[in-house]
Amino acid sequence: MRRKGSGIHKNVDNPPSLGYREILIVAFRNLSRHRVKTVTTTLGVAVSVALYIFMDAWLLGMNLDSKRNIVSYEIGAAKIQTQAYFEKKDDLPMYESFTDWKPLVEVLEKAGYAAAPRMVFTGTLYARSGSAPIVFHGVDPEKESRVLRYRNYMEVGRFPDKGTYEIALGLLAAEKLKLDIPRRITEEELLRLIEDTARTPEEGAFIRRLYENSDNRQKDLTRDRAPLSQEKLSYFLRKDLPRSDLDRYWELLLSSGRNDVRISTVIDIKEETGKIRHVYQVMEAKVVGIVNSPNPKTNGNVAFMPLDVLSGEEGLLLEDRVTEILVRAAGAKDSDLPGPEETPEAIEGVLNRAGVPLPSPLRVYGWQEYVKDYIVAARGDNITTRVMILLLFILSFLGIANTMLMAILERTKEIGMMRALGMTDGELILSFMIEAGMIGLMGGVAGMILGSLANIPMVNHGIDYSTMARELSGDFGYRITALFRSAWNPGTIIGSGIVATLVSALLSIPPTLRALRIPVTESLRFE
Amino acid sequence: MTVVEAQNLVKDYSTNGLTVPALRGISLSFERGEFAAIVGPSGSGKSTFLHLVGCLDVLTSGEIRIEGTDISTLSQKELAFLRRQKIGFIFQAYNLIPVLTALENVSFPLTLLGVDRKEAKRMAEVALATVGLEGMGNRKPKEMSGGQQQRVAIARALVKQPSLVLADEPTANLDSKTGSEILELMLSLNRTHGTTFLFSTHDKMVMEYARRLVYLRDGIVEGEERR
Numbered sequence: 001m002r003r004k005g006s007g008i009h010k011n012v013d014n015p016p017s018l019g020y021r022e023i024l025i026v027a028f029r030n031l032s033r034h035r036v037k038t039v040t041t042t043l044g045v046a047v048s049v050a051l052y053i054f055m056d057a058w059l060l061g062m063n064l065d066s067k068r069n070i071v072s073y074e075i076g077a078a079k080i081q082t083q084a085y086f087e088k089k090d091d092l093p094m095y096e097s098f099t100d101w102k103p104l105v106e107v108l109e110k111a112g113y114a115a116a117p118r119m120v121f122t123g124t125l126y127a128r129s130g131s132a133p134i135v136f137h138g139v140d141p142e143k144e145s146r147v148l149r150y151r152n153y154m155e156v157g158r159f160p161d162k163g164t165y166e167i168a169l170g171l172l173a174a175e176k177l178k179l180d181i182p183r184r185i186t187e188e189e190l191l192r193l194i195e196d197t198a199r200t201p202e203e204g205a206f207i208r209r210l211y212e213n214s215d216n217r218q219k220d221l222t223r224d225r226a227p228l229s230q231e232k233l234s235y236f237l238r239k240d241l242p243r244s245d246l247d248r249y250w251e252l253l254l255s256s257g258r259n260d261v262r263i264s265t266v267i268d269i270k271e272e273t274g275k276i277r278h279v280y281q282v283m284e285a286k287v288v289g290i291v292n293s294p295n296p297k298t299n300g301n302v303a304f305m306p307l308d309v310l311s312g313e314e315g316l317l318l319e320d321r322v323t324e325i326l327v328r329a330a331g332a333k334d335s336d337l338p339g340p341e342e343t344p345e346a347i348e349g350v351l352n353r354a355g356v357p358l359p360s361p362l363r364v365y366g367w368q369e370y371v372k373d374y375i376v377a378a379r380g381d382n383i384t385t386r387v388m389i390l391l392l393f394i395l396s397f398l399g400i401a402n403t404m405l406m407a408i409l410e411r412t413k414e415i416g417m418m419r420a421l422g423m424t425d426g427e428l429i430l431s432f433m434i435e436a437g438m439i440g441l442m443g444g445v446a447g448m449i450l451g452s453l454a455n456i457p458m459v460n461h462g463i464d465y466s467t468m469a470r471e472l473s474g475d476f477g478y479r480i481t482a483l484f485r486s487a488w489n490p491g492t493i494i495g496s497g498i499v500a501t502l503v504s505a506l507l508s509i510p511p512t513l514r515a516l517r518i519p520v521t522e523s524l525r526f527e
Numbered sequence: 528m529t530v531v532e533a534q535n536l537v538k539d540y541s542t543n544g545l546t547v548p549a550l551r552g553i554s555l556s557f558e559r560g561e562f563a564a565i566v567g568p569s570g571s572g573k574s575t576f577l578h579l580v581g582c583l584d585v586l587t588s589g590e591i592r593i594e595g596t597d598i599s600t601l602s603q604k605e606l607a608f609l610r611r612q613k614i615g616f617i618f619q620a621y622n623l624i625p626v627l628t629a630l631e632n633v634s635f636p637l638t639l640l641g642v643d644r645k646e647a648k649r650m651a652e653v654a655l656a657t658v659g660l661e662g663m664g665n666r667k668p669k670e671m672s673g674g675q676q677q678r679v680a681i682a683r684a685l686v687k688q689p690s691l692v693l694a695d696e697p698t699a700n701l702d703s704k705t706g707s708e709i710l711e712l713m714l715s716l717n718r719t720h721g722t723t724f725l726f727s728t729h730d731k732m733v734m735e736y737a738r739r740l741v742y743l744r745d746g747i748v749e750g751e752e753r754r
């Protein structure tokens with residue numbers, strides 16, 4: 001045995017350094033001492049890390065998705081409104097409208113934006129079967145569809161044409177007023193419907209063929225909403241009907257006059273003097289389409305109709321008034337949130353450079369302004385979910401803490417021996433931290449892989465929520481109805497692995513400190 | 528050169544408010560290359576003495592110098608480093624690290640000293656050969672007999688060439704034939720390397736090997752014998 005020069009007999013106050021590789025080996029071998037326990041503890045960590053990653057991706061996806069929804073179906077990137085309107089926007093103060101919008105829209109369109117003027121007002125819609133309060137949107141059909149996408153989601157029928165007294169109605173209002181295609185009717189109702197609608201026997205037979213008897217449908221009953229008594233559940237619209245049949249049926253319903261409605265509203269116009277003039281107005285119209293978009297706000301008690309006829313004498317005498325102009329970059333992708341060229345500042349800048357600055361009462365407001373409450377609520381939701389997952393984390397970490405406690409207790413004698421051999425307390429703490437950290441790391445990595453694997457289908461395909469959303473009457477707070485997808489969050493994926501490793505390592509410290517409080521001579525005697 | 532110099536060692540244990548005197552004033556010194564046995568009946572203070580000399584426990588009063596250093600002046604950490612560099616331990620129950628192989632157990636003290644891995648492995652192989660365990664380096668402790676495990680422990684204590692090897696009843700768990708073999712080994716290492724050995728025993732046969740015998744009784748030195 002030859003000593004290796006300077007390596008060994010150093011001075012006491014010049015401490016030699018420890019071979020960390022050996023500590024790693026010892027830690028690793030110790031982990032394989034109790035394989036089952038190591039594996040279960042690791043699995044516990046893996047499951048919580050995976051769940052956290054999965055839930056986080058879900059929440060992020062939900063958040064992004066609902067923001068995209070709000071932008072694509074409700075607001076666009078920004079709104080131009082009078083400041084007074086914006087401040088009272090929850091009351092829909094139509095008297096805070098403005099007239100000089102045409103040059104603004106022109107400039108914006110030239111500068112590569114889509115701009116859609118709108119007049120929003122409230123009123124009552126009267127149909128044959130009843131009435132409902134509705135928020136009406138007077139829109140320019142072409143300009144509107146360049147900013148928002150709900151037009152692409154007509155449940156049935158079409159969007160109103162310019163210059164007509166036509167209405168597209170939200171699905172819920174249409175169902176309430178019995179203006180949509182009847183999906184479930186009694187035999188009696190079906191006969192009356194055929195009588196009212198069919199002009200020829202062939203048309204009558206056509207309509208009859210669209211329905212099937214409830215006997216064939218027993219299994220599917222659970223899919224439908226309001227439970228009706230058995231005798232009444234007689235006829236159901238067939239599920240597998242081609243679009244062309246539905247369109248023909250819809251046209252028959254329209255021409256029967258069934259969808260003719262009356263709009264009754266009070267128009268408020270602010271005089272130069274500041275006094276508000278109320279004008280009672282009634283207008284005949286026809287519901288030609290039903291909207292059912294991925295954003296529940298377009299599917300409720302809302303109606304869309306051409307702005308131009310509202311301005312005219314037959315309409316509401318609005319004299320070209322609008323309450324807002326929606327702005328979005330032309331050709332913006334639905335999958336993207338508004339970019340830097342769509343901020344209020346950027347839009348104002350474009351108007352200023354074109355020499356058409358916004359008149360004094362008008363302002364540009366970014367989309368976030370309209371969803372502040374919603375964003376706060378969504379964040380709150382995130383927090384509760386996160387707290388729940390955190391509890392799960394704590395549980396799995398208790399597992400690690402317990403495993404380490406047992407391991408350290410069991411090795412009391414070994415610890416005494418290692419201290420006798422000259423290992424310092426710090427080195428022992430470190431070696432147990434490495435051992436526990438390895439459990440955390442293995443669990444963390446497994447969890448990262450598991451969570452990411454679970455995310456792949458959720459991100460690429462998502463979950464189709466449309467039926468469920470309708471059954472819950474459309475609004476869960478989150479604006480998601482059609483399809484929900486998770487979103488990747490690399491920060492969380494990497495972060496949760498790191499946190500799992502670090503927390504596990506830290507959890508080994510208390511039991512190690514406890515073991516180190518036992519005098520060496522005592523622990524050597526320990527059995 | 529004096530390796531261990533103990534003066535007036537007193538060690539009291541207090542359990543449940545009762546003070547148990549374990550050592551009651553012991554003065555002994557050991558020179559380099561000694562092969563000495565601490566003997567005495569059970570409870571006489573043999574283990575206590577070895578623990579104190581091995582810097583594993585704190586004195587009640589008195590003074591211990593290891594190669595001239597007064598250990599009462601050292602911090603916990605410095606004591607650990609002193610043990611790491613100068614003292615080898617052989618325990619009655621072998622106390623090998625169960626998850627490491629024989630070779631890894633032997634090289635462990637070297638890695639604590641920061642010896643390069645290849646060099647540590649080479650030195651550990653030499654040490655294993657010296658204790659007669661050539662080729663058994665890959666075995667885990669539980670795959671070896673008690674005598675073999677104690678040989679590994681001896682190799683582990685000696686591999687770093689310590690100034691002092693302390694062994695508390697190293698043969699108590701072994702049959703007498705294996706016990707004498709272990710003593711033969713220790714003695715031959717003492718001769719060839721000049722390592723200072725200090726061991727305790729109450730086994731007559733083991734005492735035969737010692738060149739110096741220190742008799743303890745009730746915490747004091749009752750007598751000494753040199754051969």
Ligand SMILES: Nc1ncnc2c1ncn2[C@@H]1O[C@H](COP(=O)(O)OP(=O)(O)OP(=O)(O)O)[C@@H](O)[C@H]1O
Nearest residue numbers: 540542547548549568569570571572573574575576
């Ligand atoms: N941790 C302790 N707490 C209290 N008393 C102790 C402790 N350790 C030793 N003693 C007491 O100190 C005295 C000396 O004990 P020690 O273990 O040194 O004896 P020993 O000579 O090694 O005995 P044995 O041959 O049985 O190993 C005994 O009376 C013992 O009871």
Ligand SMILES: [Mg+2]
Nearest residue numbers: 573574575695
């Ligand atoms: Mg003893």
